[in-house]
Amino acid sequence: MNEFELIARLTKSLPTxxxxxxxxxxxxxxxxxxxxEELILFKTDAVVEGIHFTSETPPQKIGHKxxxxxxxxxxxxxxxxxxxxxxxxxxxxxxxxxxxxxYEGINSLAQRHGVAIVGGETxxxxxxxxxxxxxxxxxxxxxxxxxxxxxxxxxxxxxxELGGSLAGKHLDFEPRLAEAQWLASHFPIHSxxxxxDGLAGDLPHILNRSQVGxxxxxxxxPIARDAKLRAESNSAAKPAALAALxxxxxxxxxxxxxxxxxxxxxxxxxxxxxPLKLSCIGKIVAGTGxxxxxxxxxxxxxxxxxxxxxxxxxxx
Amino acid sequence: MNEFELIARLTKSLPTxxxxxxxxxxxxxxxxxxxxEELILFKTDAVVEGIHFTSETPPQKIGHKxxxxxxxxxxxxxxxxxxxxxxxxxxxxxxxxxxxxxYEGINSLAQRHGVAIVGGETxxxxxxxxxxxxxxxxxxxxxxxxxxxxxxxxxxxxxxELGGSLAGKHLDFEPRLAEAQWLASHFPIHSxxxxxDGLAGDLPHILNRSQVGxxxxxxxxPIARDAKLRAESNSAAKPAALAALxxxxxxxxxxxxxxxxxxxxxxxxxxxxxPLKLSCIGKIVAGTGxxxxxxxxxxxxxxxxxxxxxxxxxxx
Numbered sequence: 261m262n263e264f265e266l267i268a269r270l271t272k273s274l275p276t277x278x279x280x281x282x283x284x285x286x287x288x289x290x291x292x293x294x295x296x297e298e299l300i301l302f303k304t305d306a307v308v309e310g311i312h313f314t315s316e317t318p319p320q321k322i323g324h325k326x327x328x329x330x331x332x333x334x335x336x337x338x339x340x341x342x343x344x345x346x347x348x349x350x351x352x353x354x355x356x357x358x359x360x361x362x363y364e365g366i367n368s369l370a371q372r373h374g375v376a377i378v379g380g381e382t383x384x385x386x387x388x389x390x391x392x393x394x395x396x397x398x399x400x401x402x403x404x405x406x407x408x409x410x411x412x413x414x415x416x417x418x419x420x421e422l423g424g425s426l427a428g429k430h431l432d433f434e435p436r437l438a439e440a441q442w443l444a445s446h447f448p449i450h451s452x453x454x455x456x457d458g459l460a461g462d463l464p465h466i467l468n469r470s471q472v473g474x475x476x477x478x479x480x481x482p483i484a485r486d487a488k489l490r491a492e493s494n495s496a497a498k499p500a501a502l503a504a505l506x507x508x509x510x511x512x513x514x515x516x517x518x519x520x521x522x523x524x525x526x527x528x529x530x531x532x533x534x535p536l537k538l539s540c541i542g543k544i545v546a547g548t549g550x551x552x553x554x555x556x557x558x559x560x561x562x563x564x565x566x567x568x569x570x571x572x573x574x575x576x
Numbered sequence: 577m578n579e580f581e582l583i584a585r586l587t588k589s590l591p592t593x594x595x596x597x598x599x600x601x602x603x604x605x606x607x608x609x610x611x612x613e614e615l616i617l618f619k620t621d622a623v624v625e626g627i628h629f630t631s632e633t634p635p636q637k638i639g640h641k642x643x644x645x646x647x648x649x650x651x652x653x654x655x656x657x658x659x660x661x662x663x664x665x666x667x668x669x670x671x672x673x674x675x676x677x678x679y680e681g682i683n684s685l686a687q688r689h690g691v692a693i694v695g696g697e698t699x700x701x702x703x704x705x706x707x708x709x710x711x712x713x714x715x716x717x718x719x720x721x722x723x724x725x726x727x728x729x730x731x732x733x734x735x736x737e738l739g740g741s742l743a744g745k746h747l748d749f750e751p752r753l754a755e756a757q758w759l760a761s762h763f764p765i766h767s768x769x770x771x772x773d774g775l776a777g778d779l780p781h782i783l784n785r786s787q788v789g790x791x792x793x794x795x796x797x798p799i800a801r802d803a804k805l806r807a808e809s810n811s812a813a814k815p816a817a818l819a820a821l822x823x824x825x826x827x828x829x830x831x832x833x834x835x836x837x838x839x840x841x842x843x844x845x846x847x848x849x850x851p852l853k854l855s856c857i858g859k860i861v862a863g864t865g866x867x868x869x870x871x872x873x874x875x876x877x878x879x880x881x882x883x884x885x886x887x888x889x890x891x892x
Contacts, residue, residue: 270675277691284694294611294614378618
């Protein structure tokens with residue numbers, strides 16, 4: 261049993277109660293606790309030394325990343341973050357000044373987004389540092405955007421550029437809170453999530469929960485400069501388009517909207533958020549899974565689809 | 577710098593916002609998110625293999641303990657738990673059935689207390705399992721009981737019995753939710769917290785935040801059978817009264833109430849919760865720190881005070 265199969269089994273029969281609007285399986289849980297105009301968003305996310313950062317990572321960036329990942333999930337629901345608890349599990353030989361600098365990164369980002377840090381705990385994890393962030397946010401009733409709302413014919417959009425995040429972006433990205441709130445208040449967005457495991461890994465969450473498929477246009481993928489540079493400088497590296505699909509840790513917004521709104525949305529976006537890119541990368545179709553259209557035709561993106569990249573030019 | 581000094585430094589300048597009623601430093605954070613009659617309680621707590629449980633601990637009990645610790649903190653505010661997120665960091669060689677049994681323990685306790693499990697995540701912690709639980713609860717506005725409300729002359733109470741928890745109770749204790757809610761709705765409780773680090777370690781939190789001292793009566797300490805048995809069977813073990821003060825992981829309620837209510841409270845408690853013990857163990861006094869009264873006089877409970885136990889009989 262792999263991790264995804266395990267999660268599927270664990271989440272099949274979780275206890276619930278009347279407050280639960282959306283439980284496990286979306287970017288945040290959504291709860292109705294009786295706030296007249298709002299619902300509550302509830303999210304937790306952990307970063308682990310050696311996996312999400314290294315012993316060389318500047319501590320401020322570790323703190324930034326730990327909180328930013330959670331904020332990105334609140335953004336993906338079109339929500340507003342409110343308060344966070346920080347759990348830091350520390351090796352036995354931790355240096356206090358290092359932990360203070362981790363908090364500098366957390367506090368600085370929190371302040372920028374009006375988030376209160378209301379406690380947490382320090383505990384021991386002898387071999388490596390682990391930081392788990394719990395976040396509460398709010399969203400106007402009915403304004404939360406789920407993964408499950410994609411409809412056949414929707415245009416698929418992604419903010420920013422994809423791939424190559426490990427070159428630096430994964431440590432200092434800014435969660436797309438303002439962008440997501442603007443999207444939700446100006447256009448009838450059908451589905452949204454943030455990209456943490458790569459477009460090819462994450463889009464299936466929208467497709468599965470919405471019971472639809474997707475056709476992506478390879479030439480429309482916004483490939484980050486870092487992904488292109490790596491592909492060009494190293495013949496053993498992933499082709500750039502494959503990096504954009506699979507590198508992960510992009511923390512951009514992926515969303516779908518009825519195609520009739522696509523042009524107006526792109527125009528309005530440019531006025532509001534330029535130079536941040538917004539790309540229409542494909543459409544929602546009947547069926548399941550992701551297909552990728554390139555000059556040679558349409559390829560199902562699975563084991564065979566990825567193999568197709570191996571034969572493609574690195575510039576993608 | 578030790579852990580407590582570090583926490584003091586970290587929590588001195590945390591970002592805040594208008595929703596924060598009580599931030600870091602109490603059993604839970606208290607937030608006002610606009611629910612007409614209620615405030616929100618927000619808490620996170622982690623258990624780590626090798627520290628809070630061992631590789632021999634039955635997985636259901638690990639899950640039970642992980643959630644029960646958080647529920648105990650909501651109880652300490654006289655709150656009602658609502659929804660939890662579960663973060664499990666797993667060693668590389670984890671067994672799926674083990675994790676499923678951890679969840680059995682979590683789910684069973686959650687169901688008994690009406691708590692919804694609304695998601696979380698699994699991540700990797702190569703050397704040992706770590707479980708972090710995030711909990712949301714609610715409390716009627718103005719009904720939350722803080723650590724900071726103790727007043728000179730208050731009687732100090734503790735539920736249940738103290739010490740020897742490692743013999744088993746720390747893995748299967750039932751959080752005192754019903755008891756705390758009953759206390760808060762029937763008596764003007766001034767301060768309350770749950771006991772996790774031992775009476776001698778935890779009571780100072782109430783004293784410091786309330787700017788008062790305490791005088792405990794050694795003969796009134798409710799010593800658990802497991803603490804007595806260990807003291808009697810092993811001459812190298814702590815004296816039983818010292819175990820009751822310092823063993824930790826009791827997860828009982830510690831609270832103070834004006835002494836004029838003490839007798840009525842004890843009577844009403846017996847009718848409601850017998851056979852669960854409730855003990856009046858001392859009083860709040862002017863000054864700072866804990867003093868312990870025994871047959872030989874009153875001793876300040878610090879390095880010297882603990883030393884006093886070494887010379888006392890183990891039966892305490």
